Amino acid sequence: MAPHGEGSEEAMVVQDENRKPISSILIVIAMQTEAMPVVNKFQLKEDLDPVFPKGVPWVRYHGVYKDLHINLVWPGKDLTLGVDSVGTISASLVTYAAIQALQPDLIINAGTAGGFKVFDLYGVGSRQSFSTPNLLKELNLKAGKLSTGDSLDMSPQDEASIVANDATVKDMEGAAVAYVADLLKVPAIFIKAVTDIVDGDKPTAEEFLQNLAAVTAALDQAVAQVVDFISGKCLSEL
Amino acid sequence: MAPHGEGSEEAMVVQDENRKPISSILIVIAMQTEAMPVVNKFQLKEDLDPVFPKGVPWVRYHGVYKDLHINLVWPGKDLTLGVDSVGTISASLVTYAAIQALQPDLIINAGTAGGFKVFDLYGVGSRQSFSTPNLLKELNLKAGKLSTGDSLDMSPQDEASIVANDATVKDMEGAAVAYVADLLKVPAIFIKAVTDIVDGDKPTAEEFLQNLAAVTAALDQAVAQVVDFISGKCLSEL
Numbered sequence: 001m002a003p004h005g006e007g008s009e010e011a012m013v014v015q016d017e018n019r020k021p022i023s024s025i026l027i028v029i030a031m032q033t034e035a036m037p038v039v040n041k042f043q044l045k046e047d048l049d050p051v052f053p054k055g056v057p058w059v060r061y062h063g064v065y066k067d068l069h070i071n072l073v074w075p076g077k078d079l080t081l082g083v084d085s086v087g088t089i090s091a092s093l094v095t096y097a098a099i100q101a102l103q104p105d106l107i108i109n110a111g112t113a114g115g116f117k118v119f120d121l122y123g124v125g126s127r128q129s130f131s132t133p134n135l136l137k138e139l140n141l142k143a144g145k146l147s148t149g150d151s152l153d154m155s156p157q158d159e160a161s162i163v164a165n166d167a168t169v170k171d172m173e174g175a176a177v178a179y180v181a182d183l184l185k186v187p188a189i190f191i192k193a194v195t196d197i198v199d200g201d202k203p204t205a206e207e208f209l210q211n212l213a214a215v216t217a218a219l220d221q222a223v224a225q226v227v228d229f230i231s232g233k234c235l236s237e238l
Numbered sequence: 239m240a241p242h243g244e245g246s247e248e249a250m251v252v253q254d255e256n257r258k259p260i261s262s263i264l265i266v267i268a269m270q271t272e273a274m275p276v277v278n279k280f281q282l283k284e285d286l287d288p289v290f291p292k293g294v295p296w297v298r299y300h301g302v303y304k305d306l307h308i309n310l311v312w313p314g315k316d317l318t319l320g321v322d323s324v325g326t327i328s329a330s331l332v333t334y335a336a337i338q339a340l341q342p343d344l345i346i347n348a349g350t351a352g353g354f355k356v357f358d359l360y361g362v363g364s365r366q367s368f369s370t371p372n373l374l375k376e377l378n379l380k381a382g383k384l385s386t387g388d389s390l391d392m393s394p395q396d397e398a399s400i401v402a403n404d405a406t407v408k409d410m411e412g413a414a415v416a417y418v419a420d421l422l423k424v425p426a427i428f429i430k431a432v433t434d435i436v437d438g439d440k441p442t443a444e445e446f447l448q449n450l451a452a453v454t455a456a457l458d459q460a461v462a463q464v465v466d467f468i469s470g471k472c473l474s475e476l
Contacts, residue, residue, distance in 0.1 A: 053338065056421055079421075089330045089414050093421075096331050100291065150388075157393040176327050183294055183317075183331075 018236040025230065026104035026186075027072040027223070028095050030173045031084045033212065034111050035061075035074045037220035042070055042227070051101035057085060058094045066231040073098045087150045088176035095180040106235065107181050107188040110223045112215050113146070113171035115194035132189055132238040139225050144168040146190055148175030169194060187235055191226060193219035256474040263468065264342035264424075265310040265461070266333050268349050268411045269322045271450065273299075273312045275458035276348070280308055280465070289339035295323060296332045304469040311336045325388045326414035333418040344473065345419050345426040348461045350453050351384070351409035353432035370427055370476040377463050382406040384428055386413030407432060425473055429464060431457035 029035040038044075044061035052058045057076030064070070075085035075094045095107070136143055147167035149158055169192050181188035195211045230238065267273040276282075282299035290296045295314030302308070313323035313332045333345070374381055385408045387396055412428050419426035431453045433445070468476065 053422060055423060089326055089417055092327045093330055093334050093418065096334065155393050155395040157395075179327055180331065184291060185293060 019234045020105075021067065021232060021234050022105045022230055023067065024069040024071070024102065024104045024106075025227070026095075026098055026102055026107045027070065028091065028098070028107060028109045028173070028177050029072060029074045030086045030091060030111050032074060032077075033084075034216055034219060035072060037216060038110070038223050039072060041220060041224050042072075044070060044072055052094075052097055056097075058097065060098070065227065068227065068231050070227070071098065071102050071104065086172050088148060088173060091173035092176040092180050095177050096184070099180065099184050099186055104186060106230070107177065107186055108191060108223070108226065109174055109177040109188060110191040110219060111171055111173060111193075112195045112212065112219060113169045113174075113192035115169055135189075135226065135229050135238045138229055139222070141191075141222065144192075146171060146174045146192060148172060189226075189238075191219065191222050193222065257472045258343075259305065259470060259472050260343045260468055261305065262307040262309070262340065262342045262344075263465070264333075264336055264340055264345045265308065266329065266336070266345060266347045266411070266415050267310060267312045268324045268329060270312060270315075271322075272349050272454055272457060273310060275454060276461050277310060279458060279462050280310075282308060282310055290332075290335055294335075296335065298336070303465065306465065306469050308465070309336065309340050309342065324410050326386060326411060329411035330414040330418050333415050334422070337418065337422050337424055342424060344468070345415065345424055346429060346461070346464065347412055347415040347426060348429040348457060349409055349411060349431075350433040350450065350457060351407045351412075351430035353407055373427075373464065373467050373476045376467060377460070379429075379460065382430075384409060384412045384430060386410060427464075427476075429457065429460050431460065 027038065029038065039061045042063055042065045044063040047060040047062060051060060057079055059074055059076045061072040062070065073094050075090035077083065078085050098104075135141070145167040147161070147170045149170065150172060171192055174190050174192070178188055178190070193215045195207070195215045265276065267276065277299045280301055280303045282301040285298040285300060289298060295317055297312055297314045299310040300308065311332050313328035315321065316323050336342075373379070383406060385399070387408065388410060407430050409430055412430070416426055416428070433449045433453045
């Protein structure tokens with residue numbers, strides 16, 4: 001029998017947290033094109049009483065699906081240039097602000113990504129501290145290592161780092177969301193649908209745009225399946 | 239005489255803000271080695287009642303110098319690896335959280351940086367929307383364009399972008415601080431002391447460490463001069 005020290009009590013509290021049914025999830029998505037199918041699927045409504053500071057372009061949608069409170073945030077359009085605020089800085093800020101305001105039980109970062117030599121449609125990445133073996137098995141999703149960078153194209157230096165770290169999928173936000181989730185101790189999972197093979201023959205931007213609509217539909221389906229799987233479960237069952 | 243429409247009143251409010259004496263400044267510094275001389279110079283005290291969320295490594299020092307409330311924040315040591323939390327993500331997060339909690343009139347991002355072919359000791363960068371001509375002239379500081387990247391070394395692609403954009407100084411946080419300051423509408427200035435010439439002969443890491451102590455002393459002096467200059471002035475006088 002284990003001694004009942006301070007460490008054990010803390011461990012038991014953590015275990016209890018993992019055994020409570022998940023009641024609130026935060027979905028972080030970088031692009032409007034990626035976000036809207038999920039918003040429509042779960043009939044989420046745009047926030048009329050913003051939880052974010054005045055003046056920021058960040059957008060929150062929310063609603064209830066089965067027993068889950070769903071919040072979906074995307075960092076909105078750049079105020080100067082009008083394009084989607086992709087990349088690590090806006091992803092880290094909106095994730096931080098949303099965790100502070102909404103205190104979710106679980107974060108799902110969903111989006112499109114580039115793939116490396118592998119032709120799997122999805123890569124589901126998880127932080128080392130949190131894994132989802134049942135979810136992966138039930139939904140027949142592939143697990144992969146995700147690499148994140150602020151450039152859509154890949155420089156030879158980036159490629160060398162990615163290969164050295166055995167990553168198979170490359171996005172522009174995942175590591176930023178993971179950093180903030182880890183900092184604030186919220187479990188996070190990552191659902192990435194592959195738009196283009198970044199080490200293939202076609203130029204990345206062209207291939208990306210060609211595949212975006214089809215891949216977004218696949219992403220939408222994967223997110224819906226994951227949310228359905230999560231409903232009624234606790235963290236330790238994922 | 240100009241018509242007294244809504245636009246004019248808004249412009250007048252902004253003008254009034256710029257004519258109030260600056261009462262609160264936020265200094266954002268990424269490395270402990272860079273921060274401590276400034277903390278000591280202004281006899282700042284470490285925060286005992288943290289304004290940041292529980293568990294984050296971010297550190298705040300504060301105090302009063304002449305008529306200025308000074309807050310200095312640095313993102314602290316990485317909780318896993320124990321090294322300074324350098325780079326854009328932690329810089330953007332700690333800047334965001336500090337603006338929310340402290341509502342400063344002006345942000346100063348100070349730190350060491352790499353230089354390009356120019357041998358100026360300092361580059362003071364400012365966002366296009368805010369300039370400090372009097373400060374530059376009075377303190378004999380050089381203005382320069384700052385480029386920010388998460389890598390200490392520079393890849394050929396980074397170098398091409400930096401040259402194309404006519405930047406002369408390269409750091410790892412400035413653009414992240416500028417992004418957040420712009421988002422939340424707080425004027426920001428950037429004081430960078432050059433540690434190494436990144437397109438020179440010596441390897442960057444070696445040159446960086448050799449020069450760090452000397453350059454940090456120069457940075458410390460520049461920050462003290464800038465704070466002295468700011469004291470008693472309003473934004474429009476900088």
